Amino acid sequence: xxxxxxxxxxxxxxxxxxxxxxxxxxxxxxxxxxxKTRCKFxxxxxxxxxxxxxxxEEGFKELPQSDLISVADATWLALNVVSGGGNASSSQPIxxxxxxxxxxxxxxxxxISVFMLSTYQTDFILVRERDLxxxxxxxxxxxxxxxxxNGETVAAHDLGVTNGFVKPKLVPRPVIHPLSSPxxxxxxxxxxxxxxxxxxxxxxDVMFYSGGSKEVGASGEDSSHIxxxxxxxxxxYISLVMDEQTAQRFxxxxxxxxxxxxxxxxVRIGGQPxxxxxxxxxxxxxxxxxxxxxxAYYISTFKFDHxxxxxxxxxxxxxxLRTEGAAP
Amino acid sequence: xxxxxxxxxxxxxxxxxxxxxxxxxxxxxxxxxxxKTRCKFxxxxxxxxxxxxxxxEEGFKELPQSDLISVADATWLALNVVSGGGNASSSQPIxxxxxxxxxxxxxxxxxISVFMLSTYQTDFILVRERDLxxxxxxxxxxxxxxxxxNGETVAAHDLGVTNGFVKPKLVPRPVIHPLSSPxxxxxxxxxxxxxxxxxxxxxxDVMFYSGGSKEVGASGEDSSHIxxxxxxxxxxYISLVMDEQTAQRFxxxxxxxxxxxxxxxxVRIGGQPxxxxxxxxxxxxxxxxxxxxxxAYYISTFKFDHxxxxxxxxxxxxxxLRTEGAAP
Numbered sequence: 001x002x003x004x005x006x007x008x009x010x011x012x013x014x015x016x017x018x019x020x021x022x023x024x025x026x027x028x029x030x031x032x033x034x035x036k037t038r039c040k041f042x043x044x045x046x047x048x049x050x051x052x053x054x055x056x057e058e059g060f061k062e063l064p065q066s067d068l069i070s071v072a073d074a075t076w077l078a079l080n081v082v083s084g085g086g087n088a089s090s091s092q093p094i095x096x097x098x099x100x101x102x103x104x105x106x107x108x109x110x111x112i113s114v115f116m117l118s119t120y121q122t123d124f125i126l127v128r129e130r131d132l133x134x135x136x137x138x139x140x141x142x143x144x145x146x147x148x149x150n151g152e153t154v155a156a157h158d159l160g161v162t163n164g165f166v167k168p169k170l171v172p173r174p175v176i177h178p179l180s181s182p183x184x185x186x187x188x189x190x191x192x193x194x195x196x197x198x199x200x201x202x203x204x205d206v207m208f209y210s211g212g213s214k215e216v217g218a219s220g221e222d223s224s225h226i227x228x229x230x231x232x233x234x235x236x237y238i239s240l241v242m243d244e245q246t247a248q249r250f251x252x253x254x255x256x257x258x259x260x261x262x263x264x265x266x267v268r269i270g271g272q273p274x275x276x277x278x279x280x281x282x283x284x285x286x287x288x289x290x291x292x293x294x295x296a297y298y299i300s301t302f303k304f305d306h307x308x309x310x311x312x313x314x315x316x317x318x319x320x321l322r323t324e325g326a327a328p
Numbered sequence: 329x330x331x332x333x334x335x336x337x338x339x340x341x342x343x344x345x346x347x348x349x350x351x352x353x354x355x356x357x358x359x360x361x362x363x364k365t366r367c368k369f370x371x372x373x374x375x376x377x378x379x380x381x382x383x384x385e386e387g388f389k390e391l392p393q394s395d396l397i398s399v400a401d402a403t404w405l406a407l408n409v410v411s412g413g414g415n416a417s418s419s420q421p422i423x424x425x426x427x428x429x430x431x432x433x434x435x436x437x438x439x440i441s442v443f444m445l446s447t448y449q450t451d452f453i454l455v456r457e458r459d460l461x462x463x464x465x466x467x468x469x470x471x472x473x474x475x476x477x478n479g480e481t482v483a484a485h486d487l488g489v490t491n492g493f494v495k496p497k498l499v500p501r502p503v504i505h506p507l508s509s510p511x512x513x514x515x516x517x518x519x520x521x522x523x524x525x526x527x528x529x530x531x532x533d534v535m536f537y538s539g540g541s542k543e544v545g546a547s548g549e550d551s552s553h554i555x556x557x558x559x560x561x562x563x564x565y566i567s568l569v570m571d572e573q574t575a576q577r578f579x580x581x582x583x584x585x586x587x588x589x590x591x592x593x594x595v596r597i598g599g600q601p602x603x604x605x606x607x608x609x610x611x612x613x614x615x616x617x618x619x620x621x622x623x624a625y626y627i628s629t630f631k632f633d634h635x636x637x638x639x640x641x642x643x644x645x646x647x648x649l650r651t652e653g654a655a656p
Contacts, residue, residue: 021392024353029537032529036537064349201360201525209357209364 001102002082003143005136005156008041008056010126012072012115012276014302015051019068023051024208026062030055031207031233032200034193037062041078043117043232044207045241045301049273052301054117054126054232070302072276076115076126079103079135081143096123096298096307100286102142108173108283110138116282116305118297119232119239120190120257126300175284175321178271182226184243185263186308188297189255191238199254206246207231228266228306230299241299241308264297264308267317273303281305288320329430330410331471333464333484336369336384338454340400340443340604342630343379347396351379352536354390358383359535359561360528362521365390369406371445371560372535373569373629377601380629382445382454382560398630400604404443404454407431407463409471424451424626424635428614430470436501436608438466444610444633446625447560447567448518448585454628503612503649506599511552512571513591514636516625517583519566527582534574535559556594556634558627569627569636592625592636595645601631609633616648 015023030042039059045052053063054076063069081099096104096118103125107114112134115126127135136145136156145156191199206229230241240255244263247255267285274281282298285307289296294317297308309317343351358370367387373380381391382404391397409427424432424446431453435442440463443454455463464473464484473484519527534557558569568583572591575583595613602609610626613635617624622645625636637645 021353022350024356025349025536028352028356028532033533033537036533197529198526200529204356205361205364208353209361 001143003103003139003145004080004082004153005132005145005147006041006078006080006124007148007150008078009129010041010054010056010076010078011060012074012076012126012302013053013055013060013063014070014072015053015063016068017050019066020051020208022064022066022068026064027053027208028204029062030059031203031231032196034233034236041234043119043230043234045230045299046207046227047301047304047306048227049303050301052303054115072302074276075129077129077132078117078124078126080122080124095295096282096286097290097294097296099123099125100283100290103139104283104286105173106138106142107135108280110134111279112138113277113279114282115276115300116298117232118188118299118308119234119237120188121234121237121239123298124234173280173284173287175269175288177269177274177281177284179318179321180268181314181318182228182266182268183224184226184228184245185265185311186228186241186243187247187255187257187263188308189240189242189247189257191240191255193233193236193238195254196238199250202249203231206242206249226266226268241297263311265311265314267307267309267314267321269305269307270303274305285321289317292316292320329471331431331467331473332408332410332481333460333473333475334369334406334408334452335476335478336406337457338369338382338384338404338406339388340402340404340454340630341381341383341388341391342398342400343381343391344396345378347394348379348536350392350394350396354392355381355536356532357390358387359531359559360524362561362564369562371447371558371562373558373627374535374555375629375632375634376555377631378629380631382443400630402604403457405457405460406445406452406454408450408452423623424610424614425618425622425624427451427453428611428618431467432611432614433501434466434470435463436611438462439607440466441605441607442610443604443628444626445560446516446627446636447562447565448516449562449565449567451626452562501608501612501615503597503616505597505602505609505612507646507649508596509642509646510554510556510594510596512554512556512573513593513639514556514569514571515575515583515585515591516636517568517570517575517585519568519583521561521564521566523582524566527578530577531559534570534577554594554596569625591639593639593642595635595637595642595649597633597635598631602633613649617645620644620648 029036030039039056041056042059043054096116112127112131117124146153147156232239294309294313299306357364358367367384369384370387371382440455440459445452474481475484560567622637622641627634
């Protein structure tokens with residue numbers, strides 16, 4: 001198995017709901033006018049609390065400075081696991097479950113906090129740049145470590161963490177944050193970048209003009225429905241996570257899913273904003289899912305974490321995670 | 329001939345170039361997401377100096393408050409001339425030349441300042457709401473005056489200017505402002521609102537991401553070329569004025585023009601910003617054009633005025649207007 005350390009230097013930012021107006025100019029450029037920017041890594045996730053942006057240094061320049069934007073105090077690097085050869089962008093979806101024991105758990109054991117971004121195409125594990133030596137040391141026994149440099153994959157150099165480093169004892173990792181499961185169901189989809197312009201106004205409507213509106217209630221939706229939408233354009237690949245109702249607004253055959261009509265339920269993690277320093281949150285969720293062999297997407301945002309699991313597994317997942325939490 | 333007094337209460341605003349970022353959210357809603365707003369009258373014109381916005385009260389709410397936005401201190405009403413029956417929106421293009429002697433000159437004679445917006449579909453004559461009684465009085469001998477109320481055309485009530493009002497002596501009206509004619513040529517076009525989403529990203533690129541960039545020079549364009557682009561969405565009808573180079577970026581058959589391939593040269597009026605109080609500027613230009621029977625579109629912006637005349641007439645137009653200016 002290969003672990004690719006991508007070359008993007010990433011910033012993670014939170015835009016408050018009322019700040020989206022001043023950011024729309026830059027965000028539209030990043031999402032819809034790729035030829036106008038050299039940004040190669042852009043992700044936007046809207047939750048009820050805020051918009052979380054993950055963006056490389058080129059893209060970060062497109063955001064204004066404002067009190068309505070908070071930026072996490074670190075530069076992040078994206079890792080992804082590639083089974084077999086080939087480069088990162090052609091890798092198959094793996095699911096956070098598949099990397100739970102090989103990547104997520106060891107990093108948690110070494111007190112390295114991670115920020116997860118599952119997309120239609122792959123799962124990005126974001127780590128702080130300053131943690132990279134420790135990350136590489138931790139994962140070097142399981143993986144061939146490769147760095148992407150100027151688009152080429154090369155062997156990652158040893159960064160010199162060779163001693164003073166004790167393999168930690170593996171301890172139980174109870175689920176310590178409250179969990180909730182919204183009523184709506186989600187699709188994890190993609191679309192051909194060539195068809196992006198044809199649905200751009202619809203996507204803009206969803207991304208910048210639907211949040212916080214009262215229309216949701218008016219259309220008779222379940223009050224337990226959550227506002228959650230994620231768009232990413234990473235190295236030319238588009239990924240979209242949206243609920244069933246939003247997906248129905250798109251023309252037929254524009255969105256594609258790996259298994260047609262596959263729907264996912266969400267487990268939302270956190271009773272109050274989680275912050276970036278606590279380690280092991282992803283592991284608390286991903287390990288029990290891996291044990292039960294339940295596939296899952298996982299999207300961290302500035303304030304909460306979100307796992308998506310198959311509709312039919314949601315009850316057993318919640319039960320399993322609550323049991324973990326109850327037995328520390 | 330009928331003169332329709334439309335029911336929109338309009339604001340005229342100028343957005344500075346660097347202010348477009350904070351306005352993009354609102355402007356995209358007004359231009360591309362009509363179902364999200366009750367705005368029925370929206371026009372945006374970009375010049376080298378600024379963006380001029382004409383928008384009704386509903387649309388005005390979409391603009392933020394900012395030092396980068398100046399709003400003309402008045403509410404404006406739009407008039408348009410309809411030859412024969414039918415409602416305003418189905419009227420044929422008339423050209424400012426055709427209304428020069430019947431509307432523009434009499435209003436100038438009565439010291440009523442006007443703001444012109446020619447579109448693909450019609451020519452809107454904007455007057456200050458407070459000038460309406462005088463406007464009606466001035467034009468009542470030539471026109472059947474009708475007001476649009478809740479979308480219905482009804483007879484306009486006499487607003488009570490019946491005396492104390494002397495018909496002014498007609499005096500010569502020399503062209504007193506400097507004129508210039510940029511090197512590029514323009515098309516006045518429209519597109520089907522149903523096809524708007526398919527070109528929305530291209531239009532956004534042109535409207536919000538192309539101004540002030542250095543790319544223009546890099547692509548080898550004549551330095552005498554002017555940045556000028558006008559988009560309007562008024563009562564469901566779209567009008568676009570753009571230069572030839574910009575039009576070539578659109579897919580074939582999306583834009584339509586009344587006479588295919590018709591190109592217009594611009595006469596730009598004003599050596600420094602014209603302001604809103606001076607009367608008769610439109611008349612200075614439109615009357616000589618009417619005398620020479622040269623069709624023209626006319627677009628006022630916050631700071632300058634712009635007439636578009638057929639390519640083959642530009643030299644004689646400039647000569648005629650300069651002669652007017654030289655012989656006061």
